Amino acid sequence: MADLRATRPGLVAPTAVRLGLLRARQGKLAEARRLFEAALPLPAAIAALGELDLAGGDAASAADAADRALRGLGDASVLDRLPALELLARALAAGGDSAGAAAAADQVECQAARLATPYMRGRGRLVRAEVLLAGGEDDGARRAAEDAADLFGACSAPYEAAQARMLLSEALAALGRRERAEAEARGARDAFAMLGMRRSGRPAASEELSPREVDILRLVAGGLGDAQIAERLFLSVHTVHRHVANIRTKLDVSSRAAAVGHATHHGML
Numbered sequence: 001m002a003d004l005r006a007t008r009p010g011l012v013a014p015t016a017v018r019l020g021l022l023r024a025r026q027g028k029l030a031e032a033r034r035l036f037e038a039a040l041p042l043p044a045a046i047a048a049l050g051e052l053d054l055a056g057g058d059a060a061s062a063a064d065a066a067d068r069a070l071r072g073l074g075d076a077s078v079l080d081r082l083p084a085l086e087l088l089a090r091a092l093a094a095g096g097d098s099a100g101a102a103a104a105a106d107q108v109e110c111q112a113a114r115l116a117t118p119y120m121r122g123r124g125r126l127v128r129a130e131v132l133l134a135g136g137e138d139d140g141a142r143r144a145a146e147d148a149a150d151l152f153g154a155c156s157a158p159y160e161a162a163q164a165r166m167l168l169s170e171a172l173a174a175l176g177r178r179e180r181a182e183a184e185a186r187g188a189r190d191a192f193a194m195l196g197m198r199r200s201g202r203p204a205a206s207e208e209l210s211p212r213e214v215d216i217l218r219l220v221a222g223g224l225g226d227a228q229i230a231e232r233l234f235l236s237v238h239t240v241h242r243h244v245a246n247i248r249t250k251l252d253v254s255s256r257a258a259a260v261g262h263a264t265h266h267g268m269l
Contacts, residue, residue: 017035017045024052043080063092067088089107094134119152126145132171138174158194163257169181169185173222189261192257214269226241
């Protein structure tokens with residue numbers, strides 16, 4: 001970015017988005033947000049900010065960001081439009097719009113099929129798994145997550161493969177297949193650990209989890225979804241969802257999987 005500011009300033013904003021995406025995966029959400037905001041009004045930056053909104057539990061803002069990014073992209077290439085389409089599908093699913101989420105997932109898989117690479121097809125199947133899981137179609141989610149894990153494994157995409165295995169674990173847990181669910185979650189956690197999803201030093205005081213939050217995060221690590229955790233701990237699903245959001249905030253991570261990886265490395269589980 002420093003070189004580009006002096007030589008090709010028009011490329012600084014796209015580079016900031018790429019760096020921000022990396023920072024988000026590392027759990028450095030405040031830095032990621034600053035990078036994305038500096039890159040506005042690029043559609044990619046708008047979609048990336050929507051991802052942060054979705055990770056924070058604001059599905060409506062995430063869906064709005066996806067729609068805005070897609071309007072700005074118009075007839076852009078498949079690669080440019082795909083992140084916003086993926087965000088739209090997942091945001092609509094999180095917001096309870098099953099039909100809209102399914103239609104967006106159809107677009108993602110159709111676009112991914114045009115490129116016909118294992119990685120792109122894996123992205124399509126990963127989105128489909130998340131949409132199906134949100135809609136309670138657990139066996140369909142299982143098959144889609146298995147497909148995604150296999151496709152990402154075939155093209156050496158370990159981060160995405162671990163994401164797929166975490167979704168697979170949730171689907172298996174919902175189907176009552178606890179032993180396999182725990183094995184998939186364990187494999188995903190190990191993969192995240194190998195990728196270095198941790199920070200140096202001890203966790204900050206703000207990252208300390210309450211005993212209840214630790215209990216919930218252990219169950220997340222075991223592959224259980226919010227409904228299964230609520231049943232296990234005699235809580236409402238809304239309460240579990242709020243606890244998970246608080247955990248992500250305390251650990252400053254963008255996803256459930258990242259929270260598990262971070263907590264595992266710091267001996268918090």
